[in-house]
Amino acid sequence: MDIYKDFKFKDDETPKYVQIANFIKDLIDKRKIKEGDKLETIRELSKKLGVNNVTIVSAYNKLKAEGYAYQKVGSGSYAKRKEVASNFRREYSNTLKKLSMEDLTDVVDFTGETSKEVLFPINDLKHIINEVLERDGANALFSDNRNGYTNLIDTINKAFWDYKLNNEDILIVSGAQQGIDIVSKGILNINDNIIVEKPTYVGALSVFKWRKVNLFEMPIEDDGINLDKFEKILQKNEIKCFYTMSYFQNPTGISYSLEKKKRILDLAEIYDFYIIEDDYLSELIYESSLEYIPFKLLDKNDRVIYIKSFSKIFLPGIRLGYLIAPTIFRETLQNSKHNTDITTSSLMQRALELYISDNKWKKNIKNLNDEYIKRYTLMKSLLDKEFKDILTYIDPKGGLNFYLTLNEDFRVNTRELFIRLRKKDVYITPGAMFFTSQNDGQDSFRLAFYQTDKKKIKKGMKILKEELISAKLYNESKLDN
Missing domain, CATH: 3.40.640.10 (Type I PLP-dependent aspartate aminotransferase-like (Major domain))
Structure with missing residues (x-):
């Protein structure tokens, strides 16, 4: 079925490329074009709608700028439902804002974004x-x-x-x-x-x-x-x-x-x-x-x-x-x-x-390094011992976080993992936050040790492992049924 058969240009001053972009946005919103579907090539769509290639290029650029499409190099343009991205980003942001106003005594903040702990003298x-x-x-x-x-x-x-x-x-x-x-x-x-x-x-x-x-x-x-x-x-x-x-x-x-x-x-x-x-x-x-x-x-x-x-x-x-x-x-x-x-x-x-x-700068940098290397070493040790069959990572050798990718057997959407962990006062940053398309990064997440001492790292990593094992067992039970 040709999803563009009902498209007609309006007799007003709205540029043609804007009208085309708005029509495609409506198709994406109504799920007639699904998240991740490849959009027609510039040549195909220009021929179908009777416009030049530049008009379609401008329409696709507008879709990308407004969060309704993304480009894969050498492959073309793909649809993205804007609200999927914005709704979770909004939920993540609101969660951290609310978290920053609460007592964080029992909270494990692996996002590193609450800034409650200050290691400056x-x-x-x-x-x-x-x-x-x-x-x-x-x-x-x-x-x-x-x-x-x-x-x-x-x-x-x-x-x-x-x-x-x-x-x-x-x-x-x-x-x-x-x-x-x-x-x-x-x-x-x-x-x-x-x-x-x-x-x-x-x-x-x-x-x-x-x-x-x-x-x-x-x-x-x-x-x-x-x-x-x-x-x-x-x-x-x-x-x-x-x-x-x-x-x-x-x-x-x-x-x-x-x-x-x-x-x-x-x-x-x-x-x-x-x-x-x-x-x-x-x-x-x-x-x-x-x-x-x-x-x-x-x-x-x-x-x-x-x-x-x-x-x-x-x-x-x-x-x-x-x-x-x-x-x-x-x-x-x-x-x-x-x-x-x-x-x-x-x-x-x-x-x-x-x-x-x-x-004083040099002294404080040394103090920061002395403290953060302890946290880095502990988190790396736990990842190597407790998570070696669950996920993989590249050793950063510095900085304030690890970026983790789940193995196939433990594959779970990390936006869902964020919600599961939130219920237990453990907070991570899902990988999808770092991509232009929410189709990417679904099996990855970031763990920062900036706002966690050694005690909280141990506590949070224990809960994280339990939730990943629980999610794996749940997924297996769905397959069995």
Whole structure:
């Protein structure tokens, strides 16, 4: 049956591509086109509806931008029921908001998103802020530079880059999320093509979808993206940016090999695209085999937009970070920042500058590493001993989480697993949260140890194993019946 036989263009000013997109959305909502069904090729549909190929391309781009379709490289476009994705995301978000307002004494938060546990020495913060106020007086509340506190910018350049950068290229931002948003607003236009890792950070996906860009997802391996598939996309499409998390990628925890970094930088020059490097956890390296060499440090051709967050390692809830802009984008990104919130808290910038310049930074990083490596080691040990027949994972060797994939015998939709565990006060992040399509990531989930001590890790992992075994037995009983 031809599902397009009843389609007719309206005699109004609505563009044809919008009318086609709205008709297809209605078919998806009414389940006449099912979740995951392949949409007709551009050539087939243009012939069927009597329009040119560009009209169908625009209609499909609109569907993708509004969450009703997704693209598989080299295969075509596929339908996605928007409410499936949005309803669960909303439920997940509302659950965490409610959780953050409750007593978490008996709760095991493997999402890492409640921020109830703070491993920063609060007395140090009090001392630093008092010292800043005594030193600078009322000036501590005012910024001397729209791009950030001048002394902080210089201290960042000295402490982390050994003065290899120009201070003018450093822009202080209110955390990594704002950095991604500023870059997106500054250099991305509707229907620009960008490549993201698959899976990737949900906050970045949200920003890019708002900009209505075309997303190409690139499978991630144990040392970075698949370069053969990456270059094929570059050959066939004009790519504006590649968004990557070079260390302890969220959610997979993988870090890029030096070889892949160098090759991606070469490809950026060959195919004229820019790399957005989101470096949010590179301080938390637990094994000496992992060396800290970000894309930006290798960047000879000014191709990397580097974003660094201090939120996880300075103080959760105080949003601070910085962005390094290539010269070509410097003014554009500065204007994008100023249009967003004019300036970031001057007092906290001055406090961060003193924290770094007095070397308290290094002491706290050591304390964080000492604590988190204990949790990492415990969770890894439990996974290896108690879950070896249940799931697989790539050892992150640092960071704050593990990304787990269920084996065939224990395959259960992890959105359902989230709901089952929630009833027992254990909270995980289902893999589907990190993909553009809810068809992906159904057998995976992330376990973060950021908000769990060793006692809660043991408790939560015990309950997790019980629920997975219970789900397996339930699935087997359904098959028997």
